[in-house]
Amino acid sequence: MKALKVLFAVSILTLSSLAMAEGGGDRVYGRMMQENQQAMEQYALKNGKAIPEVVHYEYGMNLDIQKVVSVTQANKTCSVAPSRMTY
Numbered sequence: 001m002k003a004l005k006v007l008f009a010v011s012i013l014t015l016s017s018l019a020m021a022e023g024g025g026d027r028v029y030g031r032m033m034q035e036n037q038q039a040m041e042q043y044a045l046k047n048g049k050a051i052p053e054v055v056h057y058e059y060g061m062n063l064d065i066q067k068v069v070s071v072t073q074a075n076k077t078c079s080v081a082p083s084r085m086t087y
Contacts, residue, residue, distance in 0.1 A: 032072065033084060040086075 037054065044051045057063075069086040 029072075029082060033082075036084060036086075 041051050043049075065087045067087060071086075072084045074083070
């Protein structure tokens with residue numbers, strides 16, 4: 001009976017380790033950026049405008065921002081993380 005309980009506990013722990021919600025933050029962020037790019041392209045085509053150019057920020061770059069449209073959600077860890085700002 002004791003061996004059966006141990007086997008049951010081990011199987012529950014093994015199954016719970018397989019139940020991950022998402023495959024990692026980098027994949028989620030990459031998918032989010034790709035969907036955002038596609039949405040911007042579709043919006044531009046639908047409204048007869050030029051497809052916007054994505055410019056990657058470099059330290060010290062002079063930004064001439066009139067209005068911020070959206071910003072990706074902040075990272076909750078204390079590390080460097082990519083972000084996207086649409087303006």
